[in-house]
Amino acid sequence: MQIVILKDAAEVAQYGAQIFADQINKKADSVIGLATGSTPVALYQNLISRQQAGEVSFANVTSFNLDEYLGLTGDHPQSYRFFMNEQLFDHVDINKANTFVPPGDAKNPLTACKEYEDKIVAAGGIDVQLLGIGRNGHIGFNEPSSGLTSRTRVKTLTKETIDDNARFFAADEYQPHLSITMGIGTILDSRKVVLLATGENKADAVQAMVEGPLTASCPASALQMHKHAVIVIDEAAASKLADVDFYKHIEAENQKLLAQLAAL
Numbered sequence: 001m002q003i004v005i006l007k008d009a010a011e012v013a014q015y016g017a018q019i020f021a022d023q024i025n026k027k028a029d030s031v032i033g034l035a036t037g038s039t040p041v042a043l044y045q046n047l048i049s050r051q052q053a054g055e056v057s058f059a060n061v062t063s064f065n066l067d068e069y070l071g072l073t074g075d076h077p078q079s080y081r082f083f084m085n086e087q088l089f090d091h092v093d094i095n096k097a098n099t100f101v102p103p104g105d106a107k108n109p110l111t112a113c114k115e116y117e118d119k120i121v122a123a124g125g126i127d128v129q130l131l132g133i134g135r136n137g138h139i140g141f142n143e144p145s146s147g148l149t150s151r152t153r154v155k156t157l158t159k160e161t162i163d164d165n166a167r168f169f170a171a172d173e174y175q176p177h178l179s180i181t182m183g184i185g186t187i188l189d190s191r192k193v194v195l196l197a198t199g200e201n202k203a204d205a206v207q208a209m210v211e212g213p214l215t216a217s218c219p220a221s222a223l224q225m226h227k228h229a230v231i232v233i234d235e236a237a238a239s240k241l242a243d244v245d246f247y248k249h250i251e252a253e254n255q256k257l258l259a260q261l262a263a264l
Contacts, residue, residue: 001210001223002230002254003247005238009198012232013042016130016196019230020047021056023128023192029060031120033129033182034088035140036065036080039196040130044088051092058094062123064116066131066140067181068102070109070154071174078168078175079104102152102180113152113180120186129190133197136160137205137218141181148214148222150183184222193229195220203240206233211242 006012020043024030034040050056065080074081081101089099100119106112120126131139136158142150143158157165157177169175187193197206209220210231223229238244 001226002228002251003210003238003241004230004232004251005244005248006232006234008234009039009042012039012196012198012234013046015232016043016194017046017050019192019194020128020130021050024056024058024061027127028057029062030127031062031064031123031125033126033187033190034063034065034084035130035132036067036083036087037132039132039198041087043130043196048088048091058092061094062098063094063100064120064123064126064182065099065101066129066187067179068104069176070104070106070178070180071176072104074101074104076104078173102182104176104180106180109154109180113154116152116180116182117186120189126190128192128194129187131187131193131195131220133195133202133205133209133220134161135164135201135205137208137220139184139187139195139220139223141179142184142187142219144217144219146184146216146219148216148219148225149185151186152180152182155179155181184219188222188226191228193223193226195223195229195231196233197231197237198234200236200239202233202237206231206237207240207242 006015068080072079076082089096102116103112133139136144141155157179208218212218212221214221214224
């Protein structure tokens with residue numbers, strides 16, 4: 001894991017957006033994995049600004065989202081398809097026909113999961129996958145106890161996740177308890193993973209992911225096995241790591257090395 005500790009949420013979003021902009025500028029037809037939730041919004045706003053300024057183009061990009069609520073149509077205001085349209089796709093030059101979100105209204109969800117996996121493979125695999133992390137260590141909707149080699153599937157949400165997401169639903173509004181999510185194995189197939197975490201409420205999950213054992217009780221700990229996982233966190237989210245100064249030192253030395261190599 002590459003651990004990048006920055007001052008605040010704004011710096012985290014800027015750093016993450018730079019990774020995606022660099023990837024797309026290097027490979028115009030990149031396949032990117034996207035995430036929903038509050039943390040990625042600032043990253044998406046940054047990418048929108050870059051695209052509108054002519055610094056990056058999504059015209060040839062293909063995207064796959066991590067997950068979707070099972071039982072919601074794509075035009076439902078709480079669906080993740082609606083979220084992605086509102087937060088990113090409607091504001092950049094991406095072809096929406098090349099943006100994929102698991103179908104929450106699938107008649108046969110089990111078949112839809114297999115088809116989603118097949119689409120990712122047919123697209124050539126994901127170049128960079130964006131992740132957030134839940135307070136219980138979940139990535140996507142891979143809740144604690146999820147298999148570390150799991151593939152896209154239907155997943156039951158924990159009460160903690162349901163409670164955390166209840167703020168997005170009106171008191172009398174139907175809130176799904178099931179989802180379709182990329183599996184942990186699917187995520188680990190991505191060539192690069194970028195996980196963003198901000199705020200003190202994510203500090204326990206970050207500590208378990210980075211320094212805890214590799215365990216299904218913290219699904220994000222599976223990223224310890226990924227050869228190119230970048231964990232971008234602010235000071236608050238890093239606050240329970242054993243030696244913050246050590247991680248900062250490692251990152252500073254890595255940046256020096258990269259600068260030296262770039263100068264060759």
